[in-house]
């Protein structure tokens with residue numbers, strides 16, 4: 169590159185996207201001696217539309233990477249530790265006491281907390297407000313240009329951790345949106361929701377909407393994160409307006425009408441996509457890997473994805489280390505990543521997908537589940553697939 173026309177920044181690894189998945193990958197590479205750049209299009213702190221319920225798995229994975237993570241996260245003033253989930257269905261309700269506690273933390277705060285940890289505990293160079301433009305991969309390496317900038321990043325490999333609308337996936341794979349494996353979801357924050365506490369998440373099923381549920385998750389300051397998602401294929405085939413369906417859900421449910429009688433919506437209702445792990449497509453190739461939502465790893469039954477984003481970040485880092493040790497960046501060598509992802513994440517998601525399909529074809533099973541879940545072993549199984 170001509171020195172007068174731009175800045176060239178050279179790295180071993182370019183991670184695109186600093187959400188939970190990208191931060192997990194950067195942290196897992198912290199003691200490897202590799203030169204890593206973490207590049208995000210947004211300025212931080214930035215919000216991400218989400219239910220903000222973080223499964224134990226995410227915290228365990230991050231703690232296996234940074235041993236002090238759990239302690240610091242629990243002390244973080246924005247974190248709530250959840251102990252129960254209350255499920256409402258046809259006027260009845262049942263409480264699940266979680267075998268392992270889960271957490272909520274607003275994404276505005278959580279993602280900034282994770283990025284601060286990357287800055288404090290690793291030598292990763294962090295570039296926010298840096299939107300990638302063109303990504304080129306050839307035998308010599310990877311080149312990324314930046315929109316409205318002369319800066320060019322080069323690396324020996326690139327990691328797509330840039331979420332549901334991943335530009336890395338769009339530019340390096342043939343990505344086709346399969347609406348049967350994609351959720352459209354919306355959420356808003358509410359205050360003054362009745363009968364809530366800081367340790368219980370709640371979900372409301374309504375037989376009119378089949379398997380889909382409306383969630384009410386507690387966040388700090390007695391604010392509730394309230395949301396709802398539907399398969400994109402249903403949205404387009406049945407011409408559903410998701411935002412109207414969200415408000416309709418309240419009208420159709422006397423329990424919700426009562427619960428929200430004095431509530432105030434304190435943020436706009438915002439939507440975002442959730443790529444489900446029931447169909448993952450290409451996740452690696454010559455000099456690249458995809459992780460988290462960029463690799464479509466959200467749970468087909470519950471729609472949660474942070475746990476798998478963080479775990480796939482760690483698996484990606486393990487593969488990066490092997491790749492540099494062998495000096496083999498080929499598509500064939502990267503298939504080891506596909507295999508490990510399949511074993512550690514995708515096989516489990518298939519059980520969730522089967523449960524999702526069965527329940528949507530035979531919705532009366534939900535009544536049965538409600539009865540059977542009184543059994544401890546069945547309850548435990550249900551907890552393992554959501």
Ligand SMILES: Cc1cc2nc3c(=O)[nH]c(=O)nc-3n(C[C@H](O)[C@H](O)[C@H](O)COP(=O)(O)OP(=O)(O)OC[C@H]3O[C@@H](n4cnc5c(N)ncnc54)[C@H](O)[C@@H]3O)c2cc1C
Nearest residue numbers: 185187188189209219220221330331353460461472473474
């Ligand atoms: C309404 C809704 C509710 C949800 N509720 C939950 C829940 O309660 N629990 C749960 O576990 N999961 C939930 N999910 C799923 C969860 O949000 C995702 O699975 C998770 O955020 C994926 O993490 P990630 O790091 O892969 O991607 P993201 O969190 O999406 O992070 C991607 C990062 O990449 C950046 N980026 C995007 N495009 C580019 C680009 N072109 N160039 C550079 N950077 C880019 C973004 O700024 C962002 O920082 C929900 C999703 C939705 C939509």
